[in-house]
Amino acid sequence: MAGTASYDLVTGRRRFVAGIALASVNLMVVLDMTIANVSVPHISGNLGISPSQGTWVITSYAVAEAICVPLTGWLAQRFGSVRVFILSILGFGLFSVLCGLSTTLGMLVACRIGQGLSGGPLIPLTQTLLMRIFPPDKRARAMGLWAMTTLIGPVLGPILGGWISDNWSWHWIFFINVPVVLFSAGISYSFLRVVETPVETVPIDRVGLALMILWIGALQIMLDIGREHDWFADPTVLALALFAAIVFVVFVIWELTEEHPVVDLRVFRHRGFTINALTIAFGFGTYFAGIVVIPQWMQITLGFTATWAGLATAFTGMAGLLVGRAAPVLITKIDPRIVLSGALVWAGGATLLRTNWTSGADFWTLGLPQFIMGLGMPFFFVTATSMSLSSVPSRELASAAGLQNFLRIMGVAVSTSVVMTYWNDQARVAGSELAGRLNPDTPGGTIAGFSVEQSRALMAQLVDREALTIATDKIFLIAGLLMWLIALFVWLAPKPKRMADPMAGGH
Structure with missing residues (x-):
């Protein structure tokens, strides 16, 4: 097979099925980042632990995955991309089953660590293998499929996790991974071994x-x-x-x-990769502010169920699916920096539409900005991903994909902590200001038909509801302006010489 390009070794229906299998794996791993979030109360109650202890179910997975993602390049170089991919899938499936069978917090956390370590390499390796099996003229579309699973996964996670926990049992949020693991491992073993990457014996x-x-x-x-x-x-x-x-x-x-x-940081010498990888980290982190805040605000303030709150956020993914196929085509026609910058300006504008939300907003008022946002996200994520990977030579592709995804994961982690802190702080500030203006002349006043205690409780609820709404609007004002600022940052990257062809030269 010497001199044969890797994409000529998997063709026709095999390539299509392999692409579906790779995208399914990425969706499964990204979904598992958020599927346990809404299940923590169920897990805590079942295992007899406090909710704060239950958060270690989330943290343990995130830490393990963040550690293993940048290791992907070294693992692929040492053992081969396909071999690492298949072993990681099987490991992820094994630890998923063990998570579902856990009867103590210690066992569950240990298995979540194993799940994270196994899942870390899967995210960048799905990118790497898609680029290896698709020819240059089809790689942008393949990356579009991959990007859509990355965008939809965090949205579907809370919906699926909440529904399964409410209607079945929290154990099934882990068991549902098994069919995907078996399908993808079988397809990968059957179809992808012919595109295995060269192995080098490098010291640890x-x-x-x-x-x-x-x-x-x-x-x-x-x-x-x-x-x-x-x-x-x-x-x-x-x-x-x-x-x-x-x-x-x-x-x-x-x-x-x-x-x-163990992590090849020299890949950052490519300016195109560095700028676009940072654009993904900043842009995805800013986008994630909505995924973090909107479901909680809808449930706490507006009284929506977890399912309906999740559906509102899911409009982003639904809209993205409608235009997802257009993004890869467009970036091959015009300067991709124009597409990427325009997508961020669009996303910023859609984010600013949320700044006029009130505590009386109905479902469609909340869903429309989500849908508008979704129309721009594929153009952001597909373009930035393709530009960053197109900026590095093929021998550094696995390292570049690992570092790119590591930056995205850390961007989400930092964004979540910063957004939640600012949201709570601003809610307290707004609550104090509102309470100071409420009944200034009659502090002990009552509401007709209610006792003093009942009146105070109702006013406290009103203040909390409006304070959270004000804080939510402030979050989106800042997020929208940041999106526009990131749109300018894009132009620090050089114009790509050839889009979606990081594997030029053949393998």
């Missing part, structure tokens, strides 16, 4: 690996507990932040000077 960078585990773990734990402990006013949070920062600096210096680094 034990120091770099240890440093990476330490700084990512400390940062992720800091982000998780920070908002519950008043951030840097708490000595533990401050110590974690300083430790993460110091170890990160040491890690960067070590990896840049190591002959065989």
Whole structure:
């Protein structure tokens, strides 16, 4: 097969089925980032633990995945992309079953760590393998399919998790992974072994690996507990932040000077990759602000059920599906920087439409901006992903995909913590201002037909509801303006010479 391009080895129906299998794996892994979020109360009650302890089910997965994603390049180089991919799928399936069978918090957290370690390489490897089996003129469409699963996954997670927990049992949020694992592992073993990447016996960078585990773990734990402990006013949070920062600096210096680094940071020398990978991190983090805030605000303030709140956010994914096929075509016709910048301006405008939401908003008032936002997101994510991977040579593709996805995951983690902290802080500030203006002349006044205590309780509820609404509108004002700022940042990247062809040269 020497001299034969990798995409000539998987053709026709096999290529189509393999593409579906790869996209399904990515959807499954991304979905598992958020599917447990709404199930924490069910898990906590069933295992007899507190809700704060239950959040470790989420944190353990996020930390393990964040650690393993940037390792993908080294693992693929050492063992082969397809081999690592198949073993990771099987590991993910095994730990999914064990999560569902868990009877204690310790067992569940340990299995979630295993699930995260197995799932980390799957996200970038689905990209890498799609690029290997599709010819240059079809890679943008393949990446469009991949991008849509990445956008839809976080939206579907809470809906599916809530529905399964309410109607079946929380155990099934893990068991549902098994059919996808069996299908994808079988297809990958049958169809993809012919496009295995060359294997090199490179030494293990034990120091770099240890440093990476330490700084990512400390940062992720800091982000998780920070908002519950008043951030840097708490000595533990401050110590974690300083430790993460110091170890990160040491890690960067070590990896840049190591002959065989566990994470190849040299890929950042490509300006096109760096700018577009950062655009994905900033843009996806800003987009995720809505996924974090909207469902909670709808349930807390407006009284929607988890299912209806999830459906409102799902309009973004529904709209994206309608235009998803257009994005890959458009970026091959005009300068992709125009498409990417325009998509961010569109998304910023759709975000600003949410700044006039009130506590009396109905479902369609909330759903329309979500739908409008969704029309622009494929053009953002498909374009930025294709531009970043098109900026690196094929031998660095696995490392680039791993680092790109790592930045996106960390962007989401930081965004979630910052947004939730700011949202709660602004709600308290708005609540204090509203309470100060309420009945200024008669502080002990009552509402007709209610006692003093009942009147105060009703007014407190009113204040809390309006305060959260004001805070929500502020979140989207800032997020919309940030989207527009990121649209300018795009232009720091060079114009791609050839879109969606990072594998030029054949394999």
